[in-house]
Amino acid sequence: MKLDAIGIIGYGNMGRALAHGLLRKHKDQTIGILSRNIDGVAHAARSKRLVVHKTLEALVAASKIVVIAIKPQDIPALLDQLRPLARHKWFISVAAGLTTKWFSEQLASPQVVRFMPNLAAKTGMSLVGLSPGQEVEAGFTAQALELASAIGTPALIPEKLMAGLTGLSGSGIAYVFQFVHALAQAGVREGFPYQVALGHALSTMEGAVSLLRESGEHPVALVSKVTSPSGTTIEGIKVLEAAGFTNIVMEAVSASSKRAAELER
């Protein structure tokens, strides 16, 4: 699908991931960017298809879709400047905790779609939860889905589940990092150097993910395929369950989701 002109405000982790994902996937597209980050802008200037704008007015004038990729605390000041420029524009926010309703009120425009990506946007492998505001034009939702697919896998979700998705995926990716590190440390305990153990932990995780995806089997069915009677795996499962593994993961996601809901406005 061909995308309308895109301008990205903020060229940090997310802005850069989006810009580069779009450059990879849409070979004819130029992307407008605006940032306070001097190093980032200097870096961007090296790509012919990234157009660095000097003012907000210039970026908005050149764009149909305006992506807001700055920290939540910087957003109110930006929206004051954006409000008079918002007519006929489509807005995407990747900011954690700011609802489409809040954005729409601040911009005096209903054309707002909210994204919840995670850090894997940097490699184009993020889950991207996506909630269009209630009055968003159908054409905008279609383009937002296409744009999200430049940084990973889009999933339309009701906005009331955004806080839950923050726990599961936005923050959840950190729990996966923790688990991989724990597995690598366990490998060190068994005698592998850390880097080797980390590589083996990652390969194991990649294998598990590919098996789950390709077989379509339930995770529990696969666990039982690995646990032979009186074997090695069931000994480890017993230790995990005695320590409340499932419960602790659920509690971690729940704590993060609860915090996301508290911060939401």
Ligand SMILES: NC(=O)c1ccc[n+]([C@@H]2O[C@H](COP(=O)([O-])OP(=O)(O)OC[C@H]3O[C@@H](n4cnc5c(N)ncnc54)[C@H](OP(=O)(O)O)[C@@H]3O)[C@@H](O)[C@H]2O)c1
């Ligand atoms: N990082 C993640 O894993 C992640 C995941 C999900 C959602 N998000 C959301 O994505 C958004 C961006 O996060 P990030 O990690 O990409 O932040 P970041 O790395 O700090 O990038 C934001 C960039 O925007 C610049 N900036 C701030 N205000 C600006 C303005 N008015 N005009 C132009 N540029 C401006 C900042 O410049 P300065 O350096 O001068 O401040 C910075 O370079 C946040 O709202 C966050 O909630 C992030």
